[in-house]
Amino acid sequence: MLVTQLKPEEEVLPKISGKRLFIFECLGCKELYFPKEEVGKFVDSLKEEITGRAILDYLCNREFVKAYVGEYSKEIEGADLVLVFSCGVGTQVVSSLLESKLVYTGCDTLYLNGFQGLSARNFNCNQCGQCYLNYTAGICPITNCPKGLLNGPCGGTKDGKCEVDPEADCAWVLIYKRLEKLGKLDTLTEILSPRDYSKNITEYLSQKEGVK
Amino acid sequence: MNFSEKLESGKFLVTCEVAPIKGVNIAKVLDEEAEPLRGKVDGFNVTDMQSSVMRLGSLPVCHLLAQRGLEPIFQITCRDRNGIALQSDLLSAYVLGIRNVLVLTGDYVTLGDHPETKPVFDLDSVSLLKVASTLTEGKDMKGNELDGKPEFCLGAVVNPGYDPVELQLIKMEKKIRAGAKFFQTQAIYDLETFEKFMKEAEKFKVPVLGGIIPLKSAGMAKYMNEHIAGISVPEKYIRMMAEAKKEERVKTSIQISVELIRGIKSLCRGVHIMPMGWKHALELLAATELA
Numbered sequence: 001m002l003v004t005q006l007k008p009e010e011e012v013l014p015k016i017s018g019k020r021l022f023i024f025e026c027l028g029c030k031e032l033y034f035p036k037e038e039v040g041k042f043v044d045s046l047k048e049e050i051t052g053r054a055i056l057d058y059l060c061n062r063e064f065v066k067a068y069v070g071e072y073s074k075e076i077e078g079a080d081l082v083l084v085f086s087c088g089v090g091t092q093v094v095s096s097l098l099e100s101k102l103v104y105t106g107c108d109t110l111y112l113n114g115f116q117g118l119s120a121r122n123f124n125c126n127q128c129g130q131c132y133l134n135y136t137a138g139i140c141p142i143t144n145c146p147k148g149l150l151n152g153p154c155g156g157t158k159d160g161k162c163e164v165d166p167e168a169d170c171a172w173v174l175i176y177k178r179l180e181k182l183g184k185l186d187t188l189t190e191i192l193s194p195r196d197y198s199k200n201i202t203e204y205l206s207q208k209e210g211v212k
Numbered sequence: 213m214n215f216s217e218k219l220e221s222g223k224f225l226v227t228c229e230v231a232p233i234k235g236v237n238i239a240k241v242l243d244e245e246a247e248p249l250r251g252k253v254d255g256f257n258v259t260d261m262q263s264s265v266m267r268l269g270s271l272p273v274c275h276l277l278a279q280r281g282l283e284p285i286f287q288i289t290c291r292d293r294n295g296i297a298l299q300s301d302l303l304s305a306y307v308l309g310i311r312n313v314l315v316l317t318g319d320y321v322t323l324g325d326h327p328e329t330k331p332v333f334d335l336d337s338v339s340l341l342k343v344a345s346t347l348t349e350g351k352d353m354k355g356n357e358l359d360g361k362p363e364f365c366l367g368a369v370v371n372p373g374y375d376p377v378e379l380q381l382i383k384m385e386k387k388i389r390a391g392a393k394f395f396q397t398q399a400i401y402d403l404e405t406f407e408k409f410m411k412e413a414e415k416f417k418v419p420v421l422g423g424i425i426p427l428k429s430a431g432m433a434k435y436m437n438e439h440i441a442g443i444s445v446p447e448k449y450i451r452m453m454a455e456a457k458k459e460e461r462v463k464t465s466i467q468i469s470v471e472l473i474r475g476i477k478s479l480c481r482g483v484h485i486m487p488m489g490w491k492h493a494l495e496l497l498a499a500t501e502l503a
């Protein structure tokens with residue numbers, strides 16, 4: 001139940017160029033804002049082969065999405081990567097259901113002041129406005145690492161657990177393991193700039209007319 | 213020779229940690245901890261509210277050391293300050309005569325004595341190194357011009373006992389690209405693990421100083437094994453400490469550290485001693501013949 005915006009093309013295109021794609025689109029938040037038309041236009045403009053496309057409500061509902069993943073298993077199998085257009089929660093749900101597939105997001109989720117929303121049970125999104133899931137194998141570093149680190153773990157991980165909460169897995173160890181499995185460890189060598197805290201929905205809405 | 217020149221020189225280096233006190237009794241830090249080691253170490257790391265315990269700051273203590281001609285290494289973490297404050301403190305450090313900076317992410321606030329305070333982590337160790345490098349080029353992190361450029365010898369930390377160690381190596385390489393010119397490590401008790409780590413880290417060709425935390429007791433060793441990331445004190449050392457009579461403990465501890473330092477010496481460029489309230493660093497240095 002969050003507000004999303006299409007990522008800049010320059011950020012998405014290099015990640016997907018020449019790949020066979022399966023596409024998930026979420027419509028769950030259309031009462032808030034989901035850039036349905038822009039996503040449609042963007043997907044239509046892609047030259048890449050699209051093995052299948054699932055458009056559904058509430059990609060944040062894991063059980064529900066699980067059924068879809070089953071239904072589309074052949075199309076997903078045939079794709080090199082799965083591209084998700086949804087908020088950060090939806091992408092994390094898809095990525096958690098497809099452990100050995102590359103799952104990328106095509107959206108940034110924006111901060112909505114004072115918005116409480118429905119919280120999905122398994123995954124959280126802090127609406128950081130510059131979704132990092134494409135660097136972190138679909139595991140959100142903002143909500144899963146208490147320090148919100150972007151460039152790898154702190155030194156405090158003990159036996160794969162977080163220094164802040166020994167019951168919780170260290171997000172960065174999970175990210176590492178998943179990227180290793182996907183053969184994508186080189187993603188981690190990129191140095192990410194600090195978060196842009198000026199990204200929020202008010203700024204976005206003021207640039208955009210006709211948003212409900 | 214300053215610290216940066218010594219790094220270049222290829223000399224085996226010794227650094228030692230001094231921890232600012234909780235309060236203002238500065239003589240304790242300067243006269244009791246640092247001064248006795250004058251001439252025996254190549255740099256004094258001053259911790260930045262280690263373990264998230266509120267204390268006297270690293271910056272003024274570094275400045276006071278520098279005034280006395282003792283070479284400070286300013287530890288700076290991302291825990292308490294946003295990008296504006298971190299950059300400003302780096303500029304202040306330069307103006308106050310501080311040239312060596314060790315950049316760390318910092319412990320989480322709940323580990324310390326103000327668990328309900330706000331954790332910042334606006335930057336992380338890699339981005340802070342990059343920002344510090346940018347300052348030395350005469351620009352702030354947003355590209356605005358500075359009036360006069362600071363110069364820094366930047367360092368970072370690495371944990372050789374981290375599992376999976378590849379993840380540390382990936383981050384280490386990023387820190388080097390972001391400007392780190394030397395590394396200090398988490399405490400080493402297991403030379404085999406450290407040797408394996410150094411085999412991998414050698415390719416970076418950046419000086420590494422191996423960490424030493426002298427053992428105070430068998431209990432401390434067990435505690436660290438259970439709670440501190442990347443530390444595994446071997447059973448034999450725990451037994452040695454447990455069997456030593458109270459008045460022999462310091463001697464036994466020194467014996468263990470000396471053994472480790474000898475091992476470390478053949479594997480990397482120096483040692484970094486973290487006494488953590490243990491009062492016998494000078495004796496340890498004498499025993500290691502480093503003094």
Ligand code: SF4
Nearest residue numbers: 088125126128132140
């Ligand atoms: S990185 Fe995390 S907080 Fe940011 S948009 Fe993605 S899921 Fe949400």
Ligand code: SF4
Nearest residue numbers: 145154162163170171
């Ligand atoms: S242990 Fe892992 S999850 Fe916890 S703060 Fe450090 S990097 Fe983040």
